[in-house]
Each structure stands twice: as C-alpha cells, then as structure tokens.
Amino acid sequence: MTWITWRRYRVRIVLLGLYVVALVVAMLITEHAYVIAQHNFHGGTAVSNAQSNDSIVETALALLPFLIGLVLGTPIVASELEKKTNRLAWLQGVTRTRWLIRTWSTLTVPTVIVMALLAPLVQWWASHVVSSIGSGGGLIQPAQMLVSGIAPIAVAIFALTFGMFVGAVFQRFVSPYATSVVGMFVVMGLIPTRVLSSLAPKVIVPLNSGRFSSRALRTRPWSITTGFRRTPGIRVGPHAQSVSAAVRYCANTIHWAKYASPGSSKGYWGCMSAHGLQAINILQPASHYWALQWREAGLYVALAGVLLGLSVWAVRSWSA
C-alpha cells in the first residue's frame, strides 16, 4: 500500500514539499533581513519592512495545514468516488477499512514527520522575529499559537483527516474540495477564537494593575477581554442593582458631574468606583503557552480520531 499511495500522490507530495522548502527559505530570509535591520538602523523603516514580510510568511505557515488537507486529505476518498476507481480498489484483496487506514496513515506519517521537523525552525523564527517585531505580543497570541509550537502538527493531522472525511461523506452532494476549504476555515477559525482561551484557567486582573504587563513583546499576555466586576466589601448605590445597570448609569455623561468635573473621563471612572465596580482584564499569561499548546493539539488529534472513525464508517457502508 505504501507504493500505491506514493504512486498516486507523488506529484502532490512533491508540490507540497516545494511549498515547505519555500517556507523555510522565506523564514531564513526574513530572519536575516531582521538582523540586518536591527544592526544597521536600530529599528525604524527597515524593521517595518521586515515586519510586513514576516506577516506574509506567518500567513503562508498558517495555510500549510489547509493545503495538506486539500491536496492530500480530500482526494483520498473523493477522487476514488469521482473517477469510480473505488469499484476497482475496494474489490481487491484488502478490505475497505484496511485500504482507508493504510492510505491515511501512509500520508499522515510523513506529514507528521515534516511538520515535526519544521516545528523547531518555526519556533525559533517566531520567537526571534515575530515576537520581536510582530504585532501585539509573543507566542501566546492566537495568530502565533496557530503557527508555532506543537499545535500545527496536530492541526495538519486534523486537516488531512477532515479532508478525507468530507470526501467520504459529501462527495455525492457537493464539491468535496469547496466543502473542505469552507469547513476547515470554520473549524480552524472557531477553535482559536472560541475554544482556545478556555483550554487553560483564565487569569483575571484589575485593569492597569501592572500585573502581567511587560515591555517585552514575547512575555506579554494574551488579553482575551476586558470587563467589570463588583469590588468586594464596597456598598453599592441604588443605580447598581446589577453590573450592567451600573455600567449603563455611569455611561450617561449627565451623571459624571456628581463624581468629577464635567466632561472629564474621571467622572465616568469615579461613578464606576462609587458603585463598587472594578475594571478588569481577562487574560492568558505567557506562562500558559505550552499548556494551551498541548491541549489544543490534543483537541485537534481527538477530532481527527472521531473523523477517521466516521470516514471508516462512510467507506464501509458505501454502496453504488
């Protein structure tokens, strides 16, 4: 089966290999450009140029699992069904289950190896270049969580399996390739924005408390959201039956005069403070990076396992 899979996918594998090589070269070039910029100009325009280049490479890195899913995963079953070669392959000496799992694993193993070899380079590049000149912070930021650490390995396994699953289940109804693209964007968009921040206990700190604030980008926390909470032990006024009622009351500029000079934002904060409300920041500190990485990776691998099981079921129950 290894020869069969290689023979069927060799052009696609070579193309993906070239994409990976191009990524490695791009990372080395942007790193070099950054070093030159730092050395010669001490920041400024040259660093800005390096920054724009690094965001292109970051996007290209984030697209790698999508391409793996689309180029290798989706055709596993979709191509067979489309060209009717399943009526040849599934009638030979190996069962459909064995055929599917052997094909999937023959593509997954080298994918994992390549992604694992790429991971230290990306980690070095991301922590060195992106965390120094990138936007907003260090590796804990969602955009960099997606490309750095061990999560991309799991994302690639998920994408490959997701593509295969879509091909096995939806081929008869819609384009499996278009469905794979849309589905992967939805899943890989939802997990970083809706799920990832909850995979480790969040830390709540008063706004402007100075805790977790760092001048170094790479140690800055991931600020998930801001809000208000009641300050324990403070007697609340009649306008603060609930946090939202107090926020609404204090947002009205008419009331600010009671708490500070009119037109000054101090009136707003004074109002909030008088009603026992404290502005807070909900965040994931940089120290949670590896915990989040492992849990995110585990989540993607678990999803891939479920999709593999569903793909086996779909292929076993296929009937002309």
Add this chain to the structure above:
Amino acid sequence: MTTALEAADLGRKYLINWGLRHCSFEVPAGSIAGLVGGNGAGKSTLLRLAAGVAKPSEGSVRVFGDSVDPNSSAFLARIGYLDQLRPLYKQFRVEEMLKWGEKINRSWDMANATRWLTDLDIPLDWKVSLLSSGQQAQVALAVCMGKSSDLLLLDEPLASLDPLARQGVTQMLLDSVAEKGTTVVLSSHIVSELEPICDYLIILSKSKVQVSATTESLLASHHLLVGPQGSRGFDAVTIVSSKIAGRQATLLVEGDPGPLGEDWQVLRPSLDEIVLAYLAKSSSKSARSSKVPVAAIEGEQL
C-alpha cells in the same frame, strides 16, 4: 454439485424503480454463465449485487454458500469483478497497473496478467490514458484475471473490443478457466458472443429472471415447431413464442411435443433463437399464458 453463485428472491430498488426484482437462480461452480438481456434488464445490477458493490433491497445473494460481504477479506479474495465503467488509474502506466494489482492483493498471478496483455499486443510501458477504450478494457480484464479468484463477475467484458480482440479474449478466458476451474459470470446483450463459451445461461428481462438453466438443458428442452396455423392445440408443451407468416405458424415451445403428424416439422432451435424468444415474450405487452393452444392465437402477430 457446489453452487458458486446463488440468488434468492433478490431485488434492488433505485429510488422508486426496481433495477432487479424476484431474482432467483443458482450458478454451479466451475461453469461459465452468460447473463443476457436488453438494456436496463438488470444485468449490471445483478453483478454489482454479487460483487458487493451494491446492497440488495430485498432477498439475498450468496457466493460459495457465504453471504456477500464487501468488508470481508475472505469474500474479496474469492471474487474478481470487472465493472462496466472499466475503472483504471489513468495516470499509471500499464505495467504500474499490474504492479498495483500485485501490491493490493495477497494472491496475484503476475505472469498470467502480463501474458494476457502481451498476447493482445498491449504496450506495457504506455500510460493507461493513452490507450484506446478497447485496450483499456483489456487492461481492466488483465487486472481482474491476475487476481486469481474463484468467481469472476465480468460486466460486458467484450463490449468495446474489436472482433479479433474479442476472439482472442474469449479464447484466453476459456483457457484460463479450464486451467484453474474458475466460475465465470459474464454479461452481454449479444447472445452469439456467449453461445460458444457459456454452459449456463441466465436470461434477464424487465428486471426479472426469465430463465436460468444450463445451455445443454435449454437446447434439449426447447423445440421449434413449424406447421399450418390453426390446425391443432398444444397442451403438452409451454409455448414460449409464436410467429404467424401467412398460413404458416412457427412456435418455440418448451417440453416434448411428441408425434405431431406429417403437417408439422420439429426443429432444434439455436441458443440465439431461444434467448430472443424469451426476451420477446417478456417485452410483449400482450404476452399470454404459456399454455395457450396455437388455434387460439390465430392471426396474432408476435
């Protein structure tokens, strides 16, 4: 005698239409069974059900006594299936197609598969996509033959071949079967193709089995009666078809008509005539009861 393929009240429904229904027959092991019928008669459906490519909507089909299970390696090892669409990996070279067969099967006769193609002058180093449709059909057949299975299910294997290739393939099929004792079920709507090679015949029409029997018993039990129309009745035989031309009636009957007198000639029909008679019988809207005396169908044009 061992039964290679057995169907019991087998049926397959596609949405609202039946592709096959109330299909029952037994193909003895070691025989070459021809599956004949017009377009849409249910030949491909029957072969797909036997190969496990499709699932029955009712009834059952068994291969060498076991239920058809496309997820069982034991079942897969025993059958070879050639789909009507001749699916092949078009980007492979012919020799890679054979290598593919070797890698995906536990048992593979590379010498047989290679000989099959070299005897038919198929270039092994050509890409499959560059071959003609007839040559592709031969490659698909070679892959099927290389598997060395006990039961070959071939859906119109001779359809896209030229007459010379057809003759070559037929002979090689016969040689291969004689050598290994394989059971073959092959479909066609050209009876003359099947007559020289088949020893068992299943006639399908309108999604139903009309006849299933050995060719020997079919030829022995059917007679062609030619005589003056309206002269007498035939209670002892089953009339399969009747044709009136002027004052002469030609009947194809099943059973022994016995002595008929000087007015009537009793002839031996060919397999082709028997098949056509059954196909015409089932497709005729005014098909009558099989025990109708010829006197009662005077003037009928079938």
